[in-house]
Amino acid sequence: MYPEQYIEFLAHFNGDRDYFECHEILEEYWKESSDRSKDSIWVGFILLAVSRYHHRRSNYNGAKRTLEKAIKIFTLHNHEPILMGLNVDIFFPMLSKLLVQAETEERYQSITLPISDPSLYEACIKECQHKGFDWGEDSNLKNESIIHRHKVRDRTIVIEERLEALKNKKGNE
Template structure:
């Protein structure tokens, strides 16, 4: 009923709190299923994870900007939000509170999305257990590998692709 990528997203969001991985999983899914649609529900969820990532790192401006974009998308997709097993009203309240916390430059605290489908929750908890994560555990803000994940990833492919594109543009001029 739910895409496995969504289950994986929820598992990381509520389990190991690896928001970077949440972003990676849903971005790949979004590009397969709804490419180019910047108002896709998947983009809204990606932005929510990115906002949590920025907030945890103390990047309040980045967290605010991405959460505001996420709210705009998620509030325009009420039927889809509900079909993904989320309580729309509670999600709205949570995100507005989170935005206030971020704008107030308050410390990061892990949030849990208001899932309303018991079978989805059980499936996510099982997947979490299989991955060795504890569902609902607070984020370990002392874990540099988690908090600064974007700095630690291998960017060789991205750099090589940018170089290839630049070379092609220059050769066509």
């Protein structure tokens, strides 16, 4: 019922808190499965993960900007989080609280996205177990490989994709 990538996203988001991986998983899914609309619900989830990544690194402006964009998308698609198995009565107030925390530069705290569908919850728990981490653990703020993932990852593919896009753009001019 739910895309495998969404389950994997939720497992990372609520499990090992690898928000960068959350971004990577859903960005790939979004590119492959949609019209690449910038206001897709998938982009909302991607931006939410990016916001949490920035907030944890004390980049409050980045957290605020990306969360504002995510909230705009989720508001535009206010019925879709229900279809995505989330409890919107908890989800939307949670987003508002996160925005205030970014604006007031409050210290990062782990959150758990409120899943209302028992089958989705069970699938996420199984995914966490499969990946070897626990659901609902707080972020390990000493794990540099997760906290600063953008600095330690291999960017070869990203660079190649950007060069190819630039080449195609110049060829179309």
